Amino acid sequence: MQSFLQYRRFQKHVAAQYERDRVKAQALNGNETSTSASAFSSAPTLHLTQNDVNTDSRDPEKAEFSKGGDEAHLQKNESILESEPPTENAGRNPLDTVTTAHTNQSIGTAIGTTLTGIEVRKRSTKEGGEGNVFVVGYEGENDSMNPRNWSKTTRIGATINIAFIGWIVGFASSIDSAALPQASAEFGVSEVTESLATGLFLIGFGVGALFAGPVSETVGRNPVYIATLTLYMLFIMASALAPNIGSQLAFRFIAGCFASTPLTCAGGSISDLWSPMERVYAFPVFANAAFMGPVFGPVVGGFIASSPLISWRWTEWITLIISGLVLFLITFFQPETYAPILLKWKAAHLRTLTGDSRYRGAVEIISETFLHRLGRALYRPFLLTVREPIILLFALYLTVIYIILFTFLNGYTFIFTETYHFTQGLTGLSFLGIGIGLCFASLLVPIIYTRAQHDLAHIRRTGGDRLPPESRLWFAMLGAPAIPISLFWMGWTAYPSISPWSPLAASVLFGYGILCVFISCYQYIIDSYEAFSASALASVTLIRYVVAGGMVEVAIPFYERLGVQDTLTVLGCLSALLVPVPYAFYRWGRRIRMWSRYAVV
Template identity: 55%
Template sequence: MVNDSSYLQYRRIGLAVQRQLERDQEKTLAAPDICVKDDLPQRQSIPLSDDQDLAAHRPSHNRNSADSNEASLHGDQDHDGSLTTIPTRHSQRTALGHALTGIHARDRTTREGKGSKVFVVGWEGEDDPLNPRNYSTITRVGLTLVLASISFVVTAASSIDTAIIPQAAAEFGVSEVVESLATGIYLAGFAAGAVFAGPFSETFGRNLVYIVTLLGFMIFIMASALSPNIGAQLAFRFIAGFFGSTPLTCAGGSISDLWDPLEKTYGFPNFAIAGFGGPVLGPVVGSYIGVGDIPSWRWTEWIMLIAGGLVLTLIILFQRETYPPLLLKWKAQHFRRITGDDRFRSEIEITKTTLWSRLKIALQRPFLLTGEPIVLLMALYLTVLYIILFTFLDGYTFIFSDTYGTNQGLTNVIFVAMFVGIALALLLVPFVYKKTKQNLESNRSEKGTHIHPEVRLWYAMLGGAPAIPISLFWMGWTAYPSVSIWSPIIASTVFGYGLICIFLSSYMYIIDAYEIYAASALTFVTVTRYLAAAGMTVVGIPFYKNVGVHWTLTILACISLLLTPIPYVLYKYGYLIRRRSKYAVDTA
C-alpha cells in the first residue's frame, strides 16, 4: 500500500472479503459437520453408566463465560444416554474455512510446518473481480499505457544524450567518442539492473518496485544534469540506468497479470509500441537542445527528470497493483483480521520464499538457459537489432547531416520516421489475433487450452524479419546527394516496422515457450542485448567515419540477412526444439 491507488485497492479487497464472509457464512449452517474433520475429534458419542456423573464430562467453568474458548468442547446428552460433542466457535470458524468460495483447506507439508491446517486463499472462481485479468478492458488498457509511459521515459533517457554529444563534449573538454559513453554506460546500467528488478517485484509487488526505482532514476538523472565533469556524468548515468531497468524485466510480468494468453496478442503490442518509442523518440525530444532556444545540453536530463515526475504521479494516483500473489496475500490478511483465524494464508505466505533465495535464482538461472537454442537465437537476433538501433543514434549524423547537409536538430527529428514504422505494426494485430484464436480453439479440442508458442512468430514472419536487411541495404545505397532525402527516410520507416515486429515475436514467443522460466530467459536476453549495444555505441562513430555510411550499413544488412530465417525455422521446427528442452513447455 505504497500509493493512493494501491491503498484504495487494499481497502476494496477488504470490503470484498467482508461481503464474501457475509454471503458464504450461510453455508456453514447448512453443513455443520465439515468443521470437525480438521483439528477436532469427529462428532462422537461417549457411553455413560447409570452412576456416572455427567458433570465429570462437562467443563467446570460457566457455559456462558468467555464462552467456551476456541478449542473447548461441550457435552450434551443424547436420547440414548450418551454424551455427544458439538462444535464450538473454533470449529465453526473451521467450517467457515471449508465453506468459503476460493478457499482450499489442506494440511501443511513438512517443509511448511507439517501438522497444522491451513486455508489457502485463492480467487473466487474465474470471474473474481479482484483478479486483474477481470478488470474492464478500458481499465486494463489504461494500466498498460501507464506501464508503457514508464518504459518510454527510461528508454528515452538512454538515447536523448546522443542529440547533444557535440555540446557536452565541448563543455567537458573530451572527444565526441568519449562523450558517447554517456549512452553506452547508461545501457550497461540497464543490463546490470535487469537481474535484480524481477526478484524484487516478486517479493514486494510491482507498484512498490516501479515507484522506488523511478525515484532512484529521477535522483541520478538530476545528478547527471548537475555533473561537474565527464567522470561524474558517466557514474550518475550508470546508476540512473540501473534504476531505470525495471520496466525492461517487470513490465512483461505486469502485462501477463492483466491479459490472458489470447488477449495478450493485442495487450502486449499496446505496451511495446508505445514503450518502444522511447529510444527512437529520445533524440527527437533533444533535437534542438543546445542549438536552439535552450542553449544548455543539460536540459536533456532536466526534461527526462520532469517526464519522470509526471509518470511517477500517474503511478501513484492511478496504477493498481497487479501481482496476483501479493493481491491474494492482502486478501488473506483481511480474512485473518475479520475472522480472527490465523490459518487463512496466501500461497506465498505459506512457502515463505525469501528475497535472497529469489535473487540467487535470478542470478543463476539465466545462465543455465544459455544452452537453450530458442533463447540463444532470440538473444542473438535482438542483440544485432539493438546494435544497429543504437549505432543509428550516432550514424544518423553521417547518413543525413554529412550527405544532405541537414542541421543537428533536423537530423534528430528524422528519427520520427522510424517511429512511424513502429506504429504501422498495429495494422498486424487483427490478423495475428485471428490466427492466435484459431490456434487456441484447435488446441483446446486436442490438448487443454494452451496456445502453441510458435503462433507468436507471426509478427516477425509478416515482413518483420526481411524488413531489416531490406531497409539497411536501401538506406545504405540510396544515401547519396543525388538521391532524394526521402529515400533513406522511408527506409528508416521500414526498419522501425521490422524492429518492433521482431521484438514482439521474440518476447511473446519466449514467454509462452518457457512459462515459469520466462523471467530468467528474458533476463538473459535483456542483459546480453544491452551489454552489446552499450559497447557498440562507443565504436559507432569510428565505424561510420572510417568505413563509411554505405559499407557500414551493408555490413549490418548482411549480418541481419543471416538472421532472417530464424522466425520461419522456429515456426516450423520450434516444437521439436521445445520437446527436447529441459525448461521449455511441450504443447505439441
C-alpha cells in the first residue's frame, strides 16, 4: 500500500519538476525551432560508464547515480544532442513534417538535458543500441524523494518495521527448541532428531541468503519482504500441522529459506534510509532486534511447551500470529527504500509525460539479466571467502558466536534444568539474561557516536571527508573480551552449590559481547567492500547459519559427554582465540585492504 502511494507521489513530484523546467527547455530550443531540420550541431555530452554509475557515491547502498544543479545542466546542454529520422504524415507538407519532427525531438532533448538530476550519455551496443540515453537521478542532495531526506519520523518508523522483521524470523528460529521433549515424544523420535527442526531452519537461513540480493535488486525491497514473509508464514503453518517428523523438518527448512530473504535485505534497507554517520545509531536498533528474536523464542516456547492447556504446536501458531502482524505493518506502512527502483519509477513517469523513451533509470539500461546476477550471487561469496582474509576472519568470528548462542538453546537445559532443577518455563526465562546484555551494549551508541563525530571533524580539517572502515571496530574492541570471560564465568560457577544468579549474570555479559561484535563485523564489511558488500555479507550469512545449524545437532551429545563445565570451557577458549581479530584489523586493516582487489582503500 505504501509503495503504491509512494509511486503516486513520485508522479506528482515529477510532473511539478517537468512543468518547472519546461520553460527553460523551450528557451534553449527557441532559436532552433526556426531553423531547418537538417541543420544540427552536437554538443559534448557527459559520458557515464557503468563503473561511474556504480561508484559515483561513496555509499553504494544510497544508489544516487547522478548529481548536479540547474547551472551545471544548462552549461552542459547548450545545443541539441541528437536527431531522429522524421516520419511521414499523410495530408501534410513533407517539409512541415520534417520540421515538426525535428522540433518535437529538439524540445524533448532540451527538456531532458535541462531537467535537474538527468545525466546524458551515449548508449552502448550492449545496452540496447546507439544514441543518447537520459539517466534519471535525484534532483540533488536535498531531493525529497530520496529516502535519506525523508522526515526522521518516517525513517524511524521504517527502521522499526525492519527491526520487527529481524525479530520475528529470529524468534521463529529458536522457539521450537523449547518444546523438544513434547515434540519428540509425539513423533516418537529422540530429542537429537527433533532438534533438527531448529538446525534445518538455520541451514535454510544460510541457503536463502544467496538469493536475496539478486531478487531485491530486480524488484525492490518491499516485494521481497511481502512475498517471502507470506511464503515463510505458509510453511510455518505447515510445520504446525505436520503429521510426522519428516514433514515437519522439510517444512521448517523451507520456512528458513524464505525467512532469510527479508532478514538479509533488512541491512540494505537501513543503509537506504540513513547516512554512514547516522547508522551509528540506526544499525544497533536492527541488530538488537535480530538478536532479541532468538532470545525471546525459548522464553515464550518454554511456557507454551510446559502448559497443560495447549499443545506444543502452539509454538508455531504463536509464531504465525506474530508474523501476520509484522506482515500487516510491512504491507500497509513500509515505504520502498531501494534507490534504483525509485529512480526507475521516476523514469517511467518522465517517459509518460514527455513521450520520450530515452528516460531510463540506471537499473534499466544495464544489460545484466536476473539469471546472470543470480549466478554471480552464487559464486562470488565463495570467491570472496577464499581470497579475502577480512571476510574469512569475520565470518569465522560470527560463526563461533552463533554456534555458542544456538547451542545454548539445548545447553540451557543442562546448565539450569539439570543443575538447578529449573522448570521448563523458568529455563526459557533464563534467556532474558542475554537480552539484558544486548540492551547494555546499546548504551555504547552515544559514546561511540560522539567519538565518531570528533574523529570525522579532525579528518575534515586535514582534507578528508569520511571515517575509515576501521572506526566501525570500536564496538567490537569494547565488547570482544566479554564473550570468553562470560563463558568461563558461567562454566566455572554452574554448580548446585553456587547460586544460579552467577551463571545468569554471566549470560548478561555474553549478550553484551555478542551484540558489540555483530555490529562491528557487519558495518566494517559494508564500509570495506561497498559495491561488493552484498556478496560479502551473503558469504558471512551462509557460513554462520549453516555451521550453527549443524552444531545444534551436536549440542546435546556435547553437553552430555563433556559436561557443562568442560563444554563452556572449550567454547570459551575458542572465542578467546578470536578476540584479537578486531584489534588487529584496527591496527593493520588499511594495509590489508590495500592488498585486496575488492576492498576500498
